[in-house]
Amino acid sequence: MAARVVGRAGRLALVVRSSAVRLQSRLHGSTGLRSGSQANFFPPLEDAMLPSGSFNNRMALITGGGTGLGRAMTATLSQLGAQCIIASRKLDVLQRTAEEISSQTGNKVHAVQCDVRDPQAVSQCVDQIEALTGLPDVIINNAAGNFVCPSERLSPNAWKTITDIVLNGTAFVTLELGKRLIQNQKGASFLAITTIYAESGSGFVVPSASAKAGVEALYKSLAAEWGRYGHRFNIIQPGPIRTKGAFSRLDPTGAFEKAMIDRIPTGRLGTPAEIANLAAYVSSNYASWMSGAVIRFDGGEYVSLAGEFNELRSVTPDQWKLLEAMIRKTKGS
Numbered sequence: 001m002a003a004r005v006v007g008r009a010g011r012l013a014l015v016v017r018s019s020a021v022r023l024q025s026r027l028h029g030s031t032g033l034r035s036g037s038q039a040n041f042f043p044p045l046e047d048a049m050l051p052s053g054s055f056n057n058r059m060a061l062i063t064g065g066g067t068g069l070g071r072a073m074t075a076t077l078s079q080l081g082a083q084c085i086i087a088s089r090k091l092d093v094l095q096r097t098a099e100e101i102s103s104q105t106g107n108k109v110h111a112v113q114c115d116v117r118d119p120q121a122v123s124q125c126v127d128q129i130e131a132l133t134g135l136p137d138v139i140i141n142n143a144a145g146n147f148v149c150p151s152e153r154l155s156p157n158a159w160k161t162i163t164d165i166v167l168n169g170t171a172f173v174t175l176e177l178g179k180r181l182i183q184n185q186k187g188a189s190f191l192a193i194t195t196i197y198a199e200s201g202s203g204f205v206v207p208s209a210s211a212k213a214g215v216e217a218l219y220k221s222l223a224a225e226w227g228r229y230g231h232r233f234n235i236i237q238p239g240p241i242r243t244k245g246a247f248s249r250l251d252p253t254g255a256f257e258k259a260m261i262d263r264i265p266t267g268r269l270g271t272p273a274e275i276a277n278l279a280a281y282v283s284s285n286y287a288s289w290m291s292g293a294v295i296r297f298d299g300g301e302y303v304s305l306a307g308e309f310n311e312l313r314s315v316t317p318d319q320w321k322l323l324e325a326m327i328r329k330t331k332g333s
C-alpha cells in the first residue's frame with residue numbers, strides 16, 4: 001500500500017515537475033508572457049504624486065543624485081519645489097544632471113563634488129552646502145557601490161571599498177549634517193536607500209549586504225536617539241529597478257533580469273519614478289509622524305522568495321484536483 005502511494009506520489013511529482021518545466025519554457029520562450037500579463041495589473045505611474053509646491057522653501061541633499069534612482073528623486077523633489085543639492089565623485093555628471101533638471105523644473109539644482117568615503121571631503125561638502133543654501137531640511141543617503149563577486153574572490157580593498165561607500169559614507173554624511181543641524185536647532189528628514197537583502201543577507205554581494213544592514217541599524221538607532229532634535233530617520237529597501245549603475249554591476253550579461261521578473265508577483269521591475277514618489281512622500285511633511293520605518297518596495301519579490309510553498313504557483317487546476325484527492329484520502333497521522 002505504502003509502495004503504491006509512493007509510486008503514485010512519485011508519478012504525480014513527475015507530472016507536476018514536467019508541466020512546471022513546460023510552463024517555464026513557455027514563459028521563457030514567449031518573451032515573458034506571465035510577467036507581461038501580470039504587469040498589466042500594475043502599471044507604473046510616472047507623474048509626481050504629491051501636490052505641487054509640497055517642497056517649496058525646502059532644501060534637499062541627495063547623495064549619488066547625478067545618476068539612476070538618485071537622479072529620479074532629485075527630479076521629483078525639484079518638480080515639487082525643493083532646491084536640491086546633488087553630491088558624488090563625478091562633478092561633470094552632477095553638473096549635467098543639475099542643468100537638465102533645473103531647466104525642466106525652474107528650481108535651482110546645485111552640484112557639489114564629494115567622495116563620501118572621506119570624512120574631510122564630507123565636511124568640506126557640508127561647508128559648501130551651508131554657503132549655497134543653508135543646512136538642508138531633507139537628506140537622502142542614496143550613494144552606493146556594489147558588484148556581484150564570489151566572496152572567496154574578494155580582496156580586502158574590494159571589501160573596504162564597498163563598505164566605505166555604503167556604511168561609512170552614510171555615517172559620515174549623517175553625522176556631519178546631524179551635528180550641525182543640532183547645533184542650529186534645525187529639524188530634518190533623513191532617508192537611507194538600502195535594499196531588500198539588507199534584511200535577509202545575500203551571497204555574491206556580501207560587502208553590500210553587510211554594509212546595508214549596518215546602515216539600517218544606524219538609521220533605526222538614530223530614529224530613537226535624535227527625535228529629540230527634530231530629526232526623522234527612515235529607510236527604503238528597493239527591489240530591482242533598472243539603472244545603468246546597478247544592472248551593469250549586478251547583471252552584466254542581462255541573464256538574471258528575466259529570472260528576477262519571473263519571481264516578482266507584480267510581474268515587472270520597479271521604475272525610478274515610482275521610488276522617487278515614495279522617497280518624496282517619506283521626506284515630506286505629510287510623513288512627519290513617520291520615523292524608524294523600514295519600507296520594502298519590491299513588487300512582492302522578498303516574500304515571494306521567502307515562502308516555502310510559493311513554487312506551487314505552477315501547479316495547474318487539474319493537478320490540484322489530484323493533489324487534493326490525495327490529501328483528503330489521508331486518514332490520521
Ligand SMILES: CCC/C=C/C=C/C(=O)SCCNC(=O)CCNC(=O)[C@H](O)C(C)(C)COP(=O)(O)OP(=O)(O)OC[C@H]1O[C@@H](n2cnc3c(N)ncnc32)[C@H](O)[C@@H]1OP(=O)(O)O
Nearest residue numbers: 144145146147149155156157158161195239240245246249
Ligand atoms: C537587484 C535588487 C537588489 C539590488 C541592489 C543594488 C544595490 C546597489 O548598491 S547598486 C549600485 C551600483 N552602483 C555602483 O556601484 C556605482 C559606483 N561603483 C563604482 O564606482 C565601482 O563599481 C566601485 C564600487 C568598484 C568603486 O570604484 P573605485 O574606482 O573606487 O574602486 P576600484 O579601485 O575600481 O576597486 C576597488 C577594489 O575593488 C575591486 N573590485 C572592483 N570591481 C570588482 C569586481 N567586479 N570583482 C571583484 N573585485 C572588484 C578592485 O580590484 C579593488 O581591489 P584591489 O584590486 O584589491 O585594489
Ligand SMILES: NC(=O)C1=CN([C@@H]2O[C@H](COP(=O)(O)OP(=O)(O)OC[C@H]3O[C@@H](n4cnc5c(N)ncnc54)[C@H](OP(=O)(O)O)[C@@H]3O)[C@@H](O)[C@H]2O)C=CC1
Nearest residue numbers: 064067068069088089090115116143144240241243245246
Ligand atoms: N537599482 C536597483 O535595482 C537598486 C538600487 N538600490 C540602491 O539604490 C541606490 C541608487 O542606486 P542606482 O541608482 O541603481 O545606482 P547608481 O550607480 O546610478 O547610483 C549610485 C550613485 O552613488 C554615487 N557614488 C558611488 N560612490 C560614491 C562615493 N564614494 N562618494 C559619493 N558618491 C558615490 C555614484 O556617483 P559617482 O560615480 O559620481 O560617485 C552614483 O551616482 C543605491 O543606494 C543602491 O544600493 C537598492 C536596491 C536596488
